[in-house]
Amino acid sequence: MRKFLALVGIAASITLSSVSPGQAQQAGSIVNVAVIGEPASLDPGISGTDLVGMISQHVFETLFTFDSKWNVTPLLAEAMPTVADGTVYKIALRQGIKFHNGRDMTAEDVVASLKRWMEVASRGKQTALYVKSVAATGPSEVTLTLSQPYAPLLSLLAFNNSAAAIMPAEALATPLKEVIGTGPYKLKEHKPDQYVQLVRFDGYKPRSEKADGFGGARVAKFDEIRFVPVPDANTRVEAAIAGQFDYVDSLPVEAFARLEKGKARPALLNNFGWPIFVMNNKEGPLKNEKIRKAVQAALSETDMLAAGFGDQKFYAVDGAMYPEGYAWRSDVGVAGNYNIADDKKAAALLKEAGYKGEPIRILTSRQYEFHYKMAQVAQVYLEQAGFKVDLQVSDWATMIQRNKKPELWEVFITHSPFLPEPALNFIMSKTAGGWWDTPEKEKALEAFNSATSQDARVKHWVALQKLIFEQAPIVKIGNFSALSAVSPGLTGFTPSPWPAFWNVEIKR
Secondary structure, three states: OOOOEEEEOOOOOOOOOOOOOOOOOOOOOEEEEEEOOOOOOOOOOOOOOHHHHHHHHHOOOOOOEEEEEEOOEEOOOOOEEEOOOOOOOEEOOOOOOEEEOOOEEEHHHHHHHHHHHHHHHHHHHHOOOOOEEEEEEEEOOOEEOOOOOOOOOOHHHHHHOOOOOOOHHHHHOOOOOOOOOOEEEEEEEEOOOOOEEEEOOOOOOOOOOOOEOOEEOOOOOOEEEEEEOOOOOOHHHHHHHOOOOOOEEOOOOOHHHHHHOOOEEEEEEEEEEEEEEEEEOOOOOOHHHHHHHHHHHHHHHHHHHHHHHOOHHHHHOOOOOOOOOOOOOOOOOOOOOOOOHOOOOOHHHHHHHHOOEEEEEEEOOOOOOOHHHHHHHHHHHHHHHEEEEEEEEEEEEHHHHOOOOHHHEEEEEEEEEOOOOOOHOHHHOOOOOOOOOOOHHHHHHHHHEEEEEHHHHHHHHHHHHHHHHHHHHHEEEEEEEEEEEEEOOOEEEOOOOOOOOOEEEEEE
């Protein structure tokens, strides 16, 4: 499978550098990062949002992570696991790893952290279905025993959203009362709606390998990273142009030309990801599949994308769950179920379903301006088809809290990068927002997860994509490119879905 993101059009002279193995941490400076808003949580297990993942990856670490080609690679694990019969994973742990409270990490901490992850995290719950036991089988060894082969296991353990982060056993309260990890930075202060302040952890022990993607050596060159919530997209653009921040996340793509004339440089990630219309499959009118199909039939993805991104060079009207170039790419199910914009078909489905005009509450936020613009277009098309729509706009953190409660919404708009392993997509978990849980889906997912060859897994993924179109738990809007802004003095930085600021320094 090709790289999961193509870096194109990086309009800045971003100097990429690597860190030599074992390089000592150096005193640096402060890097100021503008993000889309206040994080809903600093608990990397509870939250599956990119914002929390971006921040928390500096503080917390997982047993594995991804290299620059999106292969799983060890992080807190000493090496890749030994696997017997596809069901017994023995994981050797690195020694001499310290938590931010000064205590050494033990196998018991890892076991307790993984058990909590399987209890509270959506992707952990997804994994728990296949796990018979997690045990410390030595001072520096943990063994996971599965009930059957589960191909996505290592990718799920490596992912930084809904993350299997390793924490001290004594700090594993839910919700977390202490933010203690093993990462190169530790939390110093969190002032909600003002900043999250991380400072270098001098007890951090980098890996000895050369930095490679999220893998290899992580060296904290800054004294401090300060993540500052800037909820208004236009304010983020003006701040980037004025050079007020070293990195500015998630900018409207129509600001590209203006950024080229400012003090920061635009960085564009082509085919970054996909906006998603997530429907409530658990409660309310959209529990009825025919009403979800009516939503699917009513929408014009072409118009939603045009409203959200403007210039066609920033988006593609594409219904497949993966773009061209991925092994998972398939057009099965797209025809007749995507970009229909047929209000008569939608109205007929509503009549057949017995829709009685119940409000369809759409949750969205202007912190991602393209979400809001797409929601406005969707409202028009849905009302033309006979839906009663209640568009509810809030800050991102509030929306994330509300979408955990099925009684409060029918639709929320979000987006995701294209992920290297389809099982990482939150819609695959029946406990994640949307709560897609049907016998057909579970049967197809079981076949996908237990397949041992890539060819077989691709075949089963195609069956899952077909079900997504047939049962309409979500509507994929299309593909889009993501724009951010980078200070020309920031060196060692590589744009990614979850920007990382280790191995990075600033020259002012």
